[in-house]
Amino acid sequence: MSGTTDLPDAVGQRVLDAVVAVTSDLDLDQVLRRIVQAAMDLTGARYGALGVLDASGRERLTQFIPLGLTDDEVAAIDHWPHGEGLLGELIDRPEAIRVPEIADDVRSAGFPEGHPPMHTFLGVPVRVRDTVFGNLYLTDKAGRVPFTARDEAAVVALAAAAGVAVDNARLYGRAKQVGVLEDRDRIARDLHDVVIQRLFASAMSLMSVQPLVTDPGARARIEETVADLDETIRQIRSTIFALHTAADPDAPSIEDRLHAQAEAATTVLGFAPAVAVEVAGARSGAGVTDGSPSMPAEVADQLVVVLGEALTNVARHAAASAVVVHLGVTAHEARLVVTDDGVGIRAGGRRSGLRNMAARASALGGGCTAVALPDGGTRLEWWAPLP
Known part of the structure; x- marks a missing residue:
């Protein structure tokens, strides 16, 4: 039971509002949660989740982000779904799926132990640059009625924008990481080329004038200051190498x-x-x-x-x-x-x-x-x- 239909103006505006909400954040974790919440709001679903596919192929789902469950319900679940049953069908055939009763569908594999019962189902793939990034799962539409073709069309439209939002968030995260690494490298260079050299020159200057100072107290003070500068230089050197290690894998x-x-x-x-x-x-x-x-x-x-x-x-x-x-x-x-x-x-x-x-x-x-x-x-x- 899949298909799409044109969206009336009111629903189209809600989809647009949902797209704006999803794309207004550049933190990937927040973007993923907003996608799920927006899909729930559009369809009246009680529960929603986004399963992120494992790009390495070692697992079906590498991340599962559920919304709508209470803390007690989360604690009672033995494990999150791995991608079997209807979830696996959506992974194997990335096309929208609508099911009026999960338990009656031959593709259903049941729920993990402790999982609350769910009935109606709507699943839609989320693509990033023509590659399936993950899947949106929605269950239990308000009123205990099946999800409609209009619900499906709205979530498909949302998923298209969600793919762009995910891509932007990932690119932003990479750019931010590169920026952090470049900042670390620049700070390390400045510490070495400017700060250490100036501290070293100051210490050498103090040592050169120490023999000219006759007051024992002043000489002792100069020696203490030089020792402090030595320790400061050592600490900065340790910081420089820590920065280099973190900045360069x-x-x-x-x-x-x-x-x-x-x-x-x-x-x-x-x-x-x-x-x-x-x-x-x-x-x-x-x-x-x-x-x-x-x-x-x-x-x-x-x-x-x-x-x-x-x-x-x-x-x-x-x-x-x-x-x-x-x-x-x-x-x-x-x-x-x-x-x-x-x-x-x-x-x-x-x-x-x-x-x-x-x-x-x-x-x-x-x-x-x-x-x-x-x-x-x-x-x-x-x-x-x-x-």
């Missing part, structure tokens, strides 16, 4: 990230550090990526942050002319070695940076050491186990 290789960190330190060092990555005996280019089984994202993020802190320490304290960065990755361990040709570890010097790096390693079950080299310079080793 296809995260870059750890080699690329280490090179980027070394390049960022070139300005303050006055030279470019040499960076080498060795993976399971193969030289650079072995393809270790953040989040892969051999390099969990949490280890990769800490490696990059530690390298940034190590290069910062070299710039401030080592008076070095060269730095070599080496990352070795085996099946069981990631080990970062940073070697410089500077003045070595000074007796009585600040150790806060080394303690922070050691704490990061300890949190991952690894360790951190820094030793003075016989011919001058320092070798920092930082390692963490890999699962």
Whole structure:
């Protein structure tokens, strides 16, 4: 029992009002609920639902949005329909269906346990760009009378507009997501290129004037301020890498990230550090990526942050002319070695940076050491186990 008929002006106006209501929102979940409510209002249906088809083909219905049920009725239902019976008929043959009594129709498969009894039925497919997105299901028209051809025509017209509304909402959601990712990337760049560099320059300026200050209290205050700036820089670096991880599901290789960190330190060092990555005996280019089984994202993020802190320490304290960065990755361990040709570890010097790096390693079950080299310079080793 399917078919359509021309809509009288009054009904046509109601359909137009329903279309306006459905298309006035760009949030997909809200659009879907408005589609169901609008179809119920147009036909006088007591119950309504929209079943979203699973595009992957693994399931019949991947989402089911019901309206008209009380909280107790929802709680009593064993499970939502999966797409059998009349619902399955509409999936297999996406054409409008009207049934005067569900229980009498040979295509009916009954209801899940706890589902309230329903009698009259109207089902209409919702298409998005010529592809069936889902189906509208309406039951129990007011007055216990069957749904009419006019009801069907009104819901078919609504479904056509609903498909456009769904498409718009999905496009808007994707554009919004892209915008968020672009914003994250822009914020991360600004934090690194502007904020960190200015904080670093401020700290270096304070350190340069500290020897000229004779008042012990003022010198201590300068040292505390520099320490605060160090901690702020570390926190911003952690935020930057969290933003990059969230913004880029296809995260870059750890080699690329280490090179980027070394390049960022070139300005303050006055030279470019040499960076080498060795993976399971193969030289650079072995393809270790953040989040892969051999390099969990949490280890990769800490490696990059530690390298940034190590290069910062070299710039401030080592008076070095060269730095070599080496990352070795085996099946069981990631080990970062940073070697410089500077003045070595000074007796009585600040150790806060080394303690922070050691704490990061300890949190991952690894360790951190820094030793003075016989011919001058320092070798920092930082390692963490890999699962």
